[in-house]
Amino acid sequence: MSQKPFEIDPTKPRDAKSVNIIGEGMMRVTFTDPLEDVHTAVMVISGCAWVDTTDGVVLIDTLINKVPAGMVLEKISGKIKYIIYTHGHMDHIGGASVFMRDNPEVIASKYLPDRLEKYQMTAAHRSLINQMQFNLPPIRRPVDYVHPTKTFLGDMTFTLGDKTFELHTARAETDDAVWVYIPELKAAFIGDLMIGVFPNIGNPWKPTRFTLDWAKALEEVRALDPEYVFCNGAGVTYKGKQALDALDANIEVIRDMHDQVVKYINEGMHITEMIHKVKVPDHLKKSPYLREIYSRPEFFVFNTYRWYHGYFDHNPAHLLPRPEKEVMKEIFGLIGDDNKLIKRSKELLENNQPQLALQVLDVLIQADPDNIEGRKLRIELLKTIGDGDKCLMSKNTWFYFIKKDKKHIRSIKAKKT
Ligand SMILES: [Zn+2]
Structure with a gap:
């Protein structure tokens, strides 16, 4: 390989911990x-x-x-x-x-x-x-x-x-x-x-x-x-053997993961389980041609699933769902306490389960979008997830929402003063 793709390492961002493809230095040719x-x-x-x-x-x-x-x-x-x-x-x-x-x-x-x-x-x-x-x-x-x-x-x-x-x-x-x-x-x-x-x-x-x-x-x-x-x-x-090796690695990872997705669809596995179950074959995990710094296997799984599978996940509650906010409000009403959700989300974060914490906290964020403590905790969760993420697309997304939450907190505070 004569040049490195993505020469600027997305794990070592230059600004705001995200990668701006048209920012300073990015127009270098x-x-x-x-x-x-x-x-x-x-x-x-x-x-x-x-x-x-x-x-x-x-x-x-x-x-x-x-x-x-x-x-x-x-x-x-x-x-x-x-x-x-x-x-x-x-x-x-x-x-x-x-x-x-x-x-x-x-x-x-x-x-x-x-x-x-x-x-x-x-x-x-x-x-x-x-x-x-x-x-x-x-x-x-x-x-x-x-x-x-x-x-x-x-x-x-x-x-x-x-x-x-x-x-x-x-x-x-x-x-x-x-x-x-x-x-x-x-x-x-x-x-x-x-x-x-x-x-x-x-x-x-x-x-x-x-x-x-x-x-x-x-x-x-x-x-x-x-x-x-x-x-x-x-x-x-790519030149010579590298060209063929790169082609072979890409072909194999695509075919192998595709077949895993098809197998799990036929077994009726839920997509939220499938994204964690489908794996890059062991011998390709360290392939120099397949570094996971732009896309990632979970995205591959969602994509291939959608090609063969409609939106319905075989849960009757999801066939014609009410708006998510309405449902979260109902659940939040039953919990009846911001602190319970915040406390549990913090416990999950401490227990190294930031994604689960993010989803639990989402009940509060959706039911009460102006909850400042909830927004602050979400920023902390997104930072934790983002800091450990090497994939450009997901990493940028976590940091996009950090910026958005910060802006939202500022607007709530401005409204109050
Ligand atoms: Zn393209």
């Missing part, structure tokens, strides 16, 4: 030339690559926005004839408008335009979830997407100068994935089908991802026996 005619630009969570041919340049992905994309443009010599989107996530298409001077053909999956439409339709919601997932400020301006000029499904090949570009669509992290193979270089550019760490198969905010198809797409890449694999945009480069 590192350039590499991993093999003749192939160049990459690498940022903290994304990357892109461009391939020189004897008849112009093919750019694969475009980085997250115009700022780093502009730095890439300065490095490219030759006319950009094609841009290929490996999928429609913003860190892959956000910089595209910078590269349009030569009117390149922009190629993507047939489903990518639907994604852009969805992003526009749900812009407010996406701004909120990005604040939680990535510790981003609210997004105020619409992004000027560059729509593909050519879309396809299945396989598509084009030749430019001395190189052949074999494109394949896949359903994996998204429904609009495209991966590229250049036989002359024995190089595969697979977007986010791998990200250098534990695969981002489950994401608590996002629609269901395609677990089994994801493994199959990686198996297709593996069958080509590639010498180079560029992934995480092109932020991570």
